[in-house]
Amino acid sequence: MFMCLGVPARIEELEGDRATVSLEGTRRRVSVALTPDVKVGDYVLVHAGYAVAVVDEESARETIRLIEEAYGTLEEV
Amino acid sequence: MELWKRFKDPALAQKLLQELKGLCQGSSQRPTLMEVCGTHTVALSRTGLREVLSPYLDLRSGPGCPVCVTDDSDIDLMAEVARQPGVIVATYGDMLRVPGSYGTLLDLKAAGARVQLVYSALDALELARENPRDTVVMLGVGFETTAPVAALAVQRAASEGISNFLMLSLHKTIPNALRALLAENSRIDGLILPGHVSAIIGEEPYRFIAEESGVPAVITGFEAVDMLLGIVELVRLIVAGRPEVLNAYRRVVSPDGNPRARALLEEAFRPVAARWRGLGSIPDSGLALAEPFAAYDALQALGLRRPEARPPRRGCRCGEVLRGLIEPAECGLFAKACTPHSPVGPCMVSSEGACAAHYTYGRNG
Numbered sequence: 001m002f003m004c005l006g007v008p009a010r011i012e013e014l015e016g017d018r019a020t021v022s023l024e025g026t027r028r029r030v031s032v033a034l035t036p037d038v039k040v041g042d043y044v045l046v047h048a049g050y051a052v053a054v055v056d057e058e059s060a061r062e063t064i065r066l067i068e069e070a071y072g073t074l075e076e077v
Numbered sequence: 078m079e080l081w082k083r084f085k086d087p088a089l090a091q092k093l094l095q096e097l098k099g100l101c102q103g104s105s106q107r108p109t110l111m112e113v114c115g116t117h118t119v120a121l122s123r124t125g126l127r128e129v130l131s132p133y134l135d136l137r138s139g140p141g142c143p144v145c146v147t148d149d150s151d152i153d154l155m156a157e158v159a160r161q162p163g164v165i166v167a168t169y170g171d172m173l174r175v176p177g178s179y180g181t182l183l184d185l186k187a188a189g190a191r192v193q194l195v196y197s198a199l200d201a202l203e204l205a206r207e208n209p210r211d212t213v214v215m216l217g218v219g220f221e222t223t224a225p226v227a228a229l230a231v232q233r234a235a236s237e238g239i240s241n242f243l244m245l246s247l248h249k250t251i252p253n254a255l256r257a258l259l260a261e262n263s264r265i266d267g268l269i270l271p272g273h274v275s276a277i278i279g280e281e282p283y284r285f286i287a288e289e290s291g292v293p294a295v296i297t298g299f300e301a302v303d304m305l306l307g308i309v310e311l312v313r314l315i316v317a318g319r320p321e322v323l324n325a326y327r328r329v330v331s332p333d334g335n336p337r338a339r340a341l342l343e344e345a346f347r348p349v350a351a352r353w354r355g356l357g358s359i360p361d362s363g364l365a366l367a368e369p370f371a372a373y374d375a376l377q378a379l380g381l382r383r384p385e386a387r388p389p390r391r392g393c394r395c396g397e398v399l400r401g402l403i404e405p406a407e408c409g410l411f412a413k414a415c416t417p418h419s420p421v422g423p424c425m426v427s428s429e430g431a432c433a434a435h436y437t438y439g440r441n442g
């Protein structure tokens with residue numbers, strides 16, 4: 001139950017400090033009390049029913065770009 | 078491929094693995110890395126990375142499984158709470174099956190104690206509202222990721238005047254535990270820092286690790302690509318002899334963490350010494366309720382005393398596993414007397430425990 005998923009959930013609807021998110025095809029209710037500035041369309045990381053962080057898409061792209069460009073000189077498998 | 082799926086992309090994982098192999102070539106000894114967090118323990122096992130990486134790295138699990146690090150004396154304290162008349166104990170599921178010297182909470186429940194499973198401290202607050210004649214005691218276990226919601230529950234209880242809700246705060250904080258750990262286990266060359274704890278506290282609280290101990294550390298996430306990227310960066314720092322703290326999980330962890338959650342922690346709690354299984358008492362590594370919320374402190378309200386620290390259970394080496402001193406299979410009870418179906422120690426009870434992860438996903442199971 002402490003397990004936190006690494007998969008980001010998309011905020012679909014907001015209602016006070018509750019939100020409906022979609023996560024890997026399913027919808028569920030989470031609390032956004034810890035991420036008060038969140039908007040519909042944002043991605044959040046959910047831990048035990050709470051969004052604990054907003055996931056930054058631009059940083060995610062940068063990380064992927066870094067790996068593609070800087071790492072692994074050998075052929076891809 | 079969708080952006081988030083790229084963090085599972087085998088092609089990217091392969092690139093990083095090649096990079097790692099290159100880095101490890103030429104070094105005579107496998108570097109010893111510790112994954113501090115129980116979620117990493119499970120993720121490394123489940124993705125198969127633990128096995129793939131074993132020729133290059135000695136991966137050790139650390140003290141980042143909340144149930145595992147709960148000291149036996151605190152487990153006995155929970156049992157004591159459950160035996161108070163008029164008390165309903167609210168607990169996370171993993172805690173139910175941890176054996177203390179009076180059996181488990183589940184045993185107590187079977188014997189008539191009122192023990193209720195909850196998913197968050199706010200569920201426990203709801204329980205208190207529904208049972209006004211009883212006292213609901215939340216067993217507050219967990220790290221910086223779990224504690225902010227407990228803080229929220231206590232604040233709401235105070236603002237809504239719910240006086241039959243109490244918190245037994247056994248929450249723990251990671252940074253000083255790492256300090257104690259590194260003082261004790263000098264074999265660790267690098268730390269893989271917990272992704273979600275870091276999402277709350279940010280990068281700053283770890284700086285001392287590198288500065289004081291000379292051990293580099295990296296914050297990373299839980300997908301295969303995240304973990305490999307973190308490990309590559311960490312091994313680079315080790316090879317270069319640069320004790321720094323790097324953030325390889327920038328999409329989730331901002332340098333100053335989650336300000337709202339940090340504020341909640343500061344308002345509702347104060348730092349105290351905490352007892353950790355295997356590590357003993359560590360100063361400023363636990364969270365007790367702050368003065369304005371003292372009325373919600375279960376210890377004070379119920380007039381209970383913290384039991385003396387107890388010697389570890391016979392044969393269970395969970396305390397050594399949590400310090401990275403031994404691998405689960407080195408415990409004589411592992412997979413014999415101790416399995417997830419009949420666990421002897423908490424490292425086998427919790428799904429995030431190193432013993433359970435090695436048993437479930439490992440070759441030794």
Ligand code: SF4
Pocket residue numbers: 392393394395396398405408409410411412415416420421422423424425426432
């Ligand atoms: S295998 Fe069981 S008895 Fe051995 S250290 Fe792990 S939890 Fe303790």
